[in-house]
Amino acid sequence: MATDGVEHVLRVNARPESLEQVHELLAALWADDAMPTLDRMHFDTAVAEVAANIVEHATRGQDVTLVLRVSGWPDRVEARFEDDGAEAHVDLAAAAMPGSGDPDDLDAVLALAEDGRGLALARAAVDELVYEREGSTNRWFLVRRRSR
Amino acid sequence: MIEFQTHTRDDGVGVLAPVGRLTMVAAPQLRGLVSQLVEQGHARIVVDLSGTDFIDSSGLGALIAGLKTTRQAGGDLRLAAVGPQVQAVLELTNLHRVLRPRPDVAGAFDGD
Numbered sequence: 001m002a003t004d005g006v007e008h009v010l011r012v013n014a015r016p017e018s019l020e021q022v023h024e025l026l027a028a029l030w031a032d033d034a035m036p037t038l039d040r041m042h043f044d045t046a047v048a049e050v051a052a053n054i055v056e057h058a059t060r061g062q063d064v065t066l067v068l069r070v071s072g073w074p075d076r077v078e079a080r081f082e083d084d085g086a087e088a089h090v091d092l093a094a095a096a097m098p099g100s101g102d103p104d105d106l107d108a109v110l111a112l113a114e115d116g117r118g119l120a121l122a123r124a125a126v127d128e129l130v131y132e133r134e135g136s137t138n139r140w141f142l143v144r145r146r147s148r
Numbered sequence: 149m150i151e152f153q154t155h156t157r158d159d160g161v162g163v164l165a166p167v168g169r170l171t172m173v174a175a176p177q178l179r180g181l182v183s184q185l186v187e188q189g190h191a192r193i194v195v196d197l198s199g200t201d202f203i204d205s206s207g208l209g210a211l212i213a214g215l216k217t218t219r220q221a222g223g224d225l226r227l228a229a230v231g232p233q234v235q236a237v238l239e240l241t242n243l244h245r246v247l248r249p250r251p252d253v254a255g256a257f258d259g260d
Contacts, residue, residue: 016173020149023169023202041233045240048204052172100242109219109246114212117241118205124240 007071014055014066014083022051025070033072036147042125043144047079049122050129050140058085058138074146076127081140087133095119150174152181161257162190167199170207178207182214182225191223194256197249198229203237211247224260228253 010025012018026044035043051068058064064085071078097120101108123129128143150168157163162185166178185193195211197203211225218225227249230238238244250256 016171019171019173020169037232038236041236042240044202045204045233045237048171048202052204052206056172097241100245103246103248106219110216112212112216112246114209115205117208121205121237121240125236 005071005073007069010066010068012066014059014064014085016055018055018066019048019051022048022068025068029070029072029077033077035072035077039077039144039147043077043079043142046122046125046129046142046144049118049125050079050081050142053088053118053122054081054083054085054138054140057088058083060086062086076143076145079140079142081138083138084136085138088131088138090119090131092119092123092129092131095123097121097124150177152177154181154185156185156188156190159257160190160192162188162193163196163253164193165196165199166207169202169204170200170210171202171204172206175206175210178210179213182210182217186217186221186223191218191221192257193218193223193225194250194253195225195227196229196253197227197231197234198253200231200234203234205241208237208241208243212243215247224257226250226256228256 008025008028064083067082069080098113098116126142126144130141132139153165155163215225227247230249
């Protein structure tokens, strides 16, 4: 059981292709962790959204190094991201899920947002999601507690 | 990694199966394939998600875009055979109300 805080670490250039390595890191975490499937899926979903957000918004054409540490603990799993990219101007408390509308109303369907769900989805999928900017470093911290 | 398998059925329905992870890398491809099918006259499309292990918000955005494209052309885009992670993401985003997943590809347009 990887419930003793053993860390799995990934250090990559933040690019769309790096997202595959994020999934591989998560698979390495789960290889020796008995987290229930639903908890895993929620954690994976949130971690992937934050990684995609960094790739999309922090890079701005620059090389950005992304470091991701994931670890399993008796009561939770954690992910810590660090990157040296542009500051993320986010208000996680205010990150609202775009509406879903009436599926039988064509105008409502055509008005559906095609983006803007990432951080709201990440927030909904974990118990804690924190973003901090310190000097020139972005830090994201995610926690999913184990279901009992 | 992702791979897309597409085919059209005798009843004119286009079937699109993303195999792998449907993320920001694959989303533009999915949008393109839906547009292509619609341009070829297949405005009714089933997205077979039985081989889709993972979806993120970019993948969802591509499905929404596909829904709009097909509906504007008088058709519809339906999801079939969604796995547990896709189902969880649809519920967390409330999009299961709009992209109402069907149990299987064969019956996705039954009753229409």
